[in-house]
Structures are given as C-alpha cells and as structure tokens.
Amino acid sequence: MNWSSLLASHGLLLSGLVKTIYLSVLAIIASTVLGAFVGFLRAARVPGLSLILRLYVEFFRGSPLLVQLLFIYFGAAYIGLSGITTFIGALVGLTLYEGAIASEIFRAGVEAVPRAQREAAKVLGLGRWTTSVHVVLPQALKVILPGLIGQEISLVKDTSLAAVIGFPELVNQSQAVISNINQPMLVLLAAGVLYFIICYPMSIGARILEKRRAS
Amino acid sequence: MNPTSDTWAEVFAYMPQFLSGLRITVEVSVIAFICSLFLGIVGAAARRSKHLAARLAATVYVEAFRNTPLLLQVFIAYFGLPAIGLPISAFQAGTGALAVNAGAYLTEIIRGGIEAVPQGQYDATHVLALSRLDAFTHVVLPQAVRNVYPPIINQFIQILLGSSLLSAIALPELTGVSETVNSITLRTMQVFAVALVLYLVVSNAISLLASLVGRYAFRPPLETRADSGSFRRWTQAVTARIPSRGKLAEAGEGGGDS
Numbered sequence: 001m002n003w004s005s006l007l008a009s010h011g012l013l014l015s016g017l018v019k020t021i022y023l024s025v026l027a028i029i030a031s032t033v034l035g036a037f038v039g040f041l042r043a044a045r046v047p048g049l050s051l052i053l054r055l056y057v058e059f060f061r062g063s064p065l066l067v068q069l070l071f072i073y074f075g076a077a078y079i080g081l082s083g084i085t086t087f088i089g090a091l092v093g094l095t096l097y098e099g100a101i102a103s104e105i106f107r108a109g110v111e112a113v114p115r116a117q118r119e120a121a122k123v124l125g126l127g128r129w130t131t132s133v134h135v136v137l138p139q140a141l142k143v144i145l146p147g148l149i150g151q152e153i154s155l156v157k158d159t160s161l162a163a164v165i166g167f168p169e170l171v172n173q174s175q176a177v178i179s180n181i182n183q184p185m186l187v188l189l190a191a192g193v194l195y196f197i198i199c200y201p202m203s204i205g206a207r208i209l210e211k212r213r214a215s
Numbered sequence: 216m217n218p219t220s221d222t223w224a225e226v227f228a229y230m231p232q233f234l235s236g237l238r239i240t241v242e243v244s245v246i247a248f249i250c251s252l253f254l255g256i257v258g259a260a261a262r263r264s265k266h267l268a269a270r271l272a273a274t275v276y277v278e279a280f281r282n283t284p285l286l287l288q289v290f291i292a293y294f295g296l297p298a299i300g301l302p303i304s305a306f307q308a309g310t311g312a313l314a315v316n317a318g319a320y321l322t323e324i325i326r327g328g329i330e331a332v333p334q335g336q337y338d339a340t341h342v343l344a345l346s347r348l349d350a351f352t353h354v355v356l357p358q359a360v361r362n363v364y365p366p367i368i369n370q371f372i373q374i375l376l377g378s379s380l381l382s383a384i385a386l387p388e389l390t391g392v393s394e395t396v397n398s399i400t401l402r403t404m405q406v407f408a409v410a411l412v413l414y415l416v417v418s419n420a421i422s423l424l425a426s427l428v429g430r431y432a433f434r435p436p437l438e439t440r441a442d443s444g445s446f447r448r449w450t451q452a453v454t455a456r457i458p459s460r461g462k463l464a465e466a467g468e469g470g471g472d473s
Contacts, residue, residue, distance in 0.1 A: 062372075063414040064379035067390055071407035078403035153282070160284035164383055171286055178294065185295035192283045192291070199282035 005181040006190060012180075013187075016173025017194050023087070023169060024156045024198075027094040031155065032148070034095060035102025042103065043110035053103075060100035066161050069093040073165045090162035098155045105151060109144035110136060142213050149206040153199050160195075170194060226405040229396045236392030237413055243310050243388060244375040250314035251374065252367070255321025262326050273322060280319035286380050288312045293384040309381035317374050324370065328363035329355065361433055368425040372418050379414075389413060 042053050060068065073089030113136050121131040163172035174191040178184045261273035280288065293308035303311075332355050340350035382391035393410040397403055429437035 058419075059411075059415065062418045063411045064376040064390065066379040066382070067393070067407055067410050067414065070390075070394070071404070071411060074397070074403040075407060078401075157282075157284035160286040161380070163286065171284065171290070174287075174290075184298045185291070188287060188291045188295050192279075192287050195283045195287065196279070200278065203278070203282055 003186075005183060006177075006186055009177045009180055012173045012177050013170070013190060013194070016168060016170035016191075019167070019173075020156070020159050020169040020195075021198070023090060023094070023159045023162060023167070024152075027091055027098060027155055027159065028152050030091070030095040031098035031102055034099030036106050038099065038103035039106025040110060043107045057100045057103055060097045061104070065093065065097045065158055066164060068097055069161055069165055072096075086162065086165050086167035089165055090159070090167045094155065094158060094162075098151065098158070101154075102148065102151055105144055105147040106140075109140040109147075112143045113139045146206050146210040146213060149202055149209065153202045153206070156198055156202070157195065222402050223405055225400055226396065226402045226409060229400070232392050232396060233389065233409060233413060236387055236389040237417070239386065240375065240378050240388040240390075241417070243306070243313065243378050243381065243386070244371070247310045247313035247317065247374050247378070248371045250310070251317035251321050251370070254314065254318025255325050258318060258322030259325035259329065262322060263329070277319045277322050280316050281323075285312070285316050285377055286383060288316055289380055289384060305381070305384045305386045309378070309384055309386050313374055313377055313381075316377070317370055320370055320373075321367065324363055324366045325359075328359040328366075331362050332358045361437065364425075364429060364433070364437060368422065368429075372421055375418060375421070376414065 038053055038057065041049060042057075069090065072093045073084065073086065076084040076089065117135055117139065118131060121135045126135065159169055160171040162169050163175070166172065168176075170191050174187050177187045181187070258273050258276060261269040262277070264270055264273075289309060289312040292303065292312040293305060296303050296308065336354055336358065337350070340354050345354070378388055379390040381388055382394060385391065387395070389410055393406050397406040400406065
C-alpha cells in the first residue's frame, strides 16, 4: 500500500470530513427539535393531529432514507423548485427521516413516566405546564438521552448517503481520492477510521448514560 | 404538457421492472438476514465466551461495524476487496456487507436477550439439578427468544431498507431499478413515489406478519406495536379465530400438563 499517495490527497478527505461534521451537527439540531416537537405532541394525544403525525412517522420509518433523499433532491428539481442544493436536499431529507425516529424516542420517554406522577402533581395543585416541565420532563429525559445519543450515531453514519446525491462529504470525497490514486482499500479504510473516531466516543457516552439510568 | 394521469401511466408501464427489482431486494434481504442471524448467534456466544481472545475478537467486530457507515462497508466489499485480489460480484459484495453489518447489531441484540434472563432462573435450574444443556435449551433459550424476537424482526426491516444502498454498487434492486426508470422517463416524483410505496408495503407487511406470529407463537401472547389500538384490536380478532398453541397441544396429546 502506498501511504505517501494517501497523505498527498489528505486535503480532499479532510474537507469531506469537515462537511460530514457540518451536515451532522445541523441535522442533529434540526431533527432533535422536530423529533421533540412531534414526540411530545403524540404523547399528548392531540385529537385530529395524532393521525397526521403517526402517518408522518410511519412513512419515514418504513421506507429507505436513500429513496427519500432521491425523492426530495431530484423531486424538487422536477417540480421546478430552484435553489435546492445537494446540501439543502441532504439536510431536509436527514431532518425529516431522523426526526421521525427521534420522535419515537421522545414519545416513549414521556410515556415511560408513570401516570401516578401526573396525578400526584395534580393533587399538589401544580398546573399543566409546571407538571410537564418540572415533573414529567426530568424523568422522561433519563429515558430519552441514551436512546437519543444512539440515534445521533446513526445520523452521523447516515450522512454518508448524501454522497449518492453528490454532496461532497467524506464518502463522496473518498471516491474522488480513489479515482486519483486508485487505492480503494486504503482510502475507504482511512475514511472508516475517521467515522470511527467520531462515532465510537458517542457510543461510549450512550453506554455510560444507559448504565447510569439502569442503576 | 401532459395531463398528470399520463405521467403516472408512463411510470406504471414499468411496473414489471419495479417488481423484478423488488424481488432482488427481497432475495438479498432474506439471504443477508439468515447469514446475519448466524453471525449474531456466533458473535453473542463469542462475547460471552470465557476465552479472552474470543471476547476481544467479537468486541472489535461489533464496534468496528456499528461505528462506521453501511455505505462505506458496502464500498469496501465491492471496490476494496477486488483491489486486494478478491474478485467479488455486486450481489455477493452487497449481500455480504449487509449480513456482516447486521450481524454486529444482532450480536448485541442476542447477547442482551440472553443476559436479560433473570439470575433467579439460572439459580432455579441448579436447584432442579438440570444439566447445563437442559437449563439453556429449556429454561434460558425460550425466555431469550421472547426477548429478542421484536428487535430481530426490526433488524430484518433495517436490512430490507438498507438494501437500497446496494443501488450505489449497480445492483438492480428496487432503488437501482427506480434510478434506471427515472433516467428513461425523467418522471422523478412519480418514479420514486412508486419505489417509496413499494418499500412501505413490504416493510409494513413484514411487521404485521411478525406481530401476528408473535401473538400466536408465544405464551403469553407477545404484544408488539402495542402503540396502535386499531392494530391490536385487529390482531386480537384474527388470533381469536386460531386455536391457541396450548389448546392444540391439549387436543393432540389428550390433556395438558396444567
């Protein structure tokens, strides 16, 4: 294997890594906000809204992210929406898909809090808002956080699908480097190591939170 | 400009191609699922082994594959292996990468399912003087299977949806076929809408079927997708028509044991 050729093109890989991190961070923020919003609304069982939210979640969870990205990115061009860059297409697709999955984590967290907690708050004369924010939420977060971090790990890995619609993130740039130096194994393993360096600490973090919750 | 119905008819004309793509999607997923189940069982056994080397190898396997993207693993199998002298077809590379990836997740699912069986159950097998094999097959395994059934079905659906990535190595599965039909008809919205609906139908069919099996095959019936009230009522109505396994056994053996 020719290490010097890899070192010579490390600039491309690093710019891909930066774009992967940039896309990941924005998608994590957007999908967490969307997921929390949808999850809490579903847990509150708002009549009429429940069915729509459930259809949203089932649709995005039951079909592949890759096809969703193709649908959003190329579909936007098809209906004549201008200004949908590969970055915006990837960000919108990731947010909708990961938001649907995150909403299930938030909903499960809220529903894991025993009913008696709400009843006790009512007896104590706390209002709906105070009960939700100061009684239910802190207990729900203990359940939500480990699952949510696990979800963010999936999200970082899923940003690799943006390569298929042409966003120059890490996998996309690896392919560019491969076409330059023709060392596919070396380049792909190097990209794998970079993903591992991001994801493994997150995995450990999720495990620690999970253990803390269990004890 | 064509009226809307014409653009749909244009895409529906390619239904045989979509369905042949779907067949490859299902084939790849089933083969990968069976292989990954095997890998998961071996991996879980290795992670619980008393030999350090086996535990270490299984841990490295699980962490390496769970902390890198599936797409990258598919590329390593398809572009990387031939470059180091291992020629491999798109079908083999794709199925293999899916299987090895899911195997890492199943290792953790199966290990977790076995470890979730309460210690008291093991203690009871000692008191009853069961052999290690009997204790595992008759006490631990049935409970572990119950624990891992829902996440294993979920993993199968993940394999099915993940197989869409194999379009990136030119395997003509459902997503790959859709891209081809798109490049012919240029009806992007319609083409990918058809693909999305086909994936939704298959993934929901698997999950429905698995819930029915779960209600019927486990005692007490396993509740999956318990969030959906209408679905629960429906499966209860269906399973009520099927004689339960206990009743069948009683009828067959002439009297139950309890």
